[in-house]
Amino acid sequence: MDNMILEEGKDMLFWKLNGDGEFFLSSIWQKLRRHPKVKSWAHIPWHVKTILRHNFIMWLLFLRRLCTRDKLAEWGIVESNECSFCAEAETTDHLFFKCDFSSCVVEAQVL
Numbered sequence: 644m645d646n647m648i649l650e651e652g653k654d655m656l657f658w659k660l661n662g663d664g665e666f667f668l669s670s671i672w673q674k675l676r677r678h679p680k681v682k683s684w685a686h687i688p689w690h691v692k693t694i695l696r697h698n699f700i701m702w703l704l705f706l707r708r709l710c711t712r713d714k715l716a717e718w719g720i721v722e723s724n725e726c727s728f729c730a731e732a733e734t735t736d737h738l739f740f741k742c743d744f745s746s747c748v749v750e751a752q753v754l
């Protein structure tokens with residue numbers, strides 16, 4: 644308390660999180676929320692000249708949030724996690740990269 648210099652005049656409140664000293668709840672929210680780094684692939688699903696539904700599915704795929712049967716079975720929504728096209732467990736990797744039936748469909752679409 645010895646180094647504190649008290650000045651004459653009226654005391655004022657100054658909110659440091661906001662540049663102009665005014666209090667806003669949004670400044671608390673901005674301080675508390677996490678600011679995740681932008682993923683290097685973030686621009687890929689949102690290409691302008693593609694179908695929006697496809698963009699959304701690709702975005703979910705990249706985030707590993709697609710509701711594949713392994714997740715649905717884990718949540719108790721379906722009983723079996725078997726792939727609809729073969730007998731293996733339906734995961735994101737299986738459905739898009741390992742399932743023989745899916746691969747045939749993709750090849751047929753590309754060729």
Ligand SMILES: [Zn+2]
Nearest residue numbers: 726728729742
């Ligand atoms: Zn399969």
